[in-house]
Amino acid sequence: MFFIIGIFMAITLIVLLILKKNTSQADRVLGLWLAVIGVHLGYFYAVDSGKIVDFPWLLGMDFSLPLVQGVFLYFYARSLTGPSLRIREIALHLLPSLLLILVGIPFYALSADTKIAIVMRGEDHAYEWFDWLQDSSMLVSGFSYSLAVLFLVKKHKKRIENSFSNTENKTLNWLRNLTLGLIGIWLVVLFSDNPVFIFSGVVVFVLYLGFYGINQTTIFSSAAELENELSSSIKDDVTEKQYKKSGLKREVAAVIYARLKDLMHTDKLYLEPELTLGELAARLETTPNYVSQIINEYESKSFYQYINALRVEEFLVICKRPEYRSYTILAMAMECGFKSKSTFNKHFKEITGKTPRAILIEESLVS
Template structure:
């Protein structure tokens, strides 16, 4: 048990150090670093309790009690800042830490007014002490944050994916799968805390040990996985983290129903759609790897919203699928040409407008149902 806690504490501090000293670190890196430090303090606190130091130094009792209320907000803010440019905290971002601050204020009489003997007695009585209502309120607040923050973070990623598909013809370099796995891991730990508490305190299940040790062990595993995969993950522990330029990922492209208010008549939409098709055929703007909705709209001298409406209604696609459909056809045309028979498939894909092998393979199979090589061999 000593080894588990020691590994968790030092590994979380090591990861925090990597984040704080890296070059060109982002606000998301700082938030993740603070989260790692917070976890290390929480683990150290429980480790000291496990070793019996709280009995020797009773004033440690309750010092880190509100810390779990930081985990949900830090998870959400890390995901939020990973998906958008954010040079600093906005005033509303600080509101996420209100439950943490309120809990500390409510604990002021206990932290600064109780003697060492009274703190030890309160700790031994736990939920049967005079602070029972405070403990219950703190747990309810943790329950709420443990539920809503992973949900909100996941929703943030969903909105981001829609924004990218509706406005860009390429994928950002940050791995959304990584962020989703991070959310699922944190949610699993939150859930374990809730279940362990309800079993021990609500149903009086005797584990033979403090139930808090279960989520603490899961936290150590979580930190180990974060360290192993995070070191290899682009944009977290290296210096190549890029963000999309959209100011607010909640402001996703409008749904089809909202197009009714755009003022674009059906006849005008058909004319503009034909202009769009002519432009795609004659000027081939899709060959630009980082083509965006606004860039294409500027070529047509229309608004981005109107172009999005035209593509959605006339082609029944989002911008990403619309543009990459042309790139797939361009690849097929280039690959079928005798003069390109000695070129590798990736080189041809890059000439067709794709900016990476992974996005090319994914898009090609989605559109044709086959891998590029399978398609060319069957043609």
């Protein structure tokens, strides 16, 4: 039953992706990945139900399917975080799967009865070494690509926080959780050969992947924006050596910082929910790298932390004004540039050490 549920969900999610407006490269990768998962589940359903004996030529088609699951996870993560993989890189990542198929050619050449006896009845055969090779390569690939994706997501999150003032739907925490779930499935495969446990986990995995994948918005609106944000992603610790390397002189940095403070005071750019480092740099008529370095040096914050700190300060100002007395806390937070209650509460607590409501009570603004 769990095979059928998984296949149905995979097909449904693929249809939803096809019907989705303005599909991205990530959507296309996700659709192809779901198709591979659906085929994998379909194969095991055919084996589990015994229907595969009517189509013995299908036996062995699963040799490389487990191996490509981790590969597609990596492809999907790269399509979301950028830069996209080149054709040559894609071919290189898929090469082990192709080699595994080539190694299995002697099995494909066997008669239908012999293949049915090996797969369905588990009779002794001369291909135990291939079973070991398949299982080993599957686990090595699965764990390796999962760890690579966790590293990508961590690196991406740091880059995003240095480029965007709002990180809603951009940090890919759900992809990190999905990857941890896939690692859990690999662990079940490693310590148990019970298909019920394994494919029950796969069904949950497909549901989680489809739900969040379909709802994942495009992080970078264009390739040019992606390239700009990638180039402006630097370390938080800015040293004298880094300043010299970037060509930014101390005197110039001081001038830009003064203009930054003035711009924030007069135009209050932090009130724009989707303000990016690139947009701020354009207003200052300098480069994103320079702005990032200056904020790091003078404020000891990332761009993300700096802008949201200004938003908290704005909240502390407007909450005392009579015209905002009828506003809810969330409404005031959104007036200050925040897009969600959770993000506002997080930054407010980090900066003030208290909750917004506690501050309002102390100021006798609420009862």
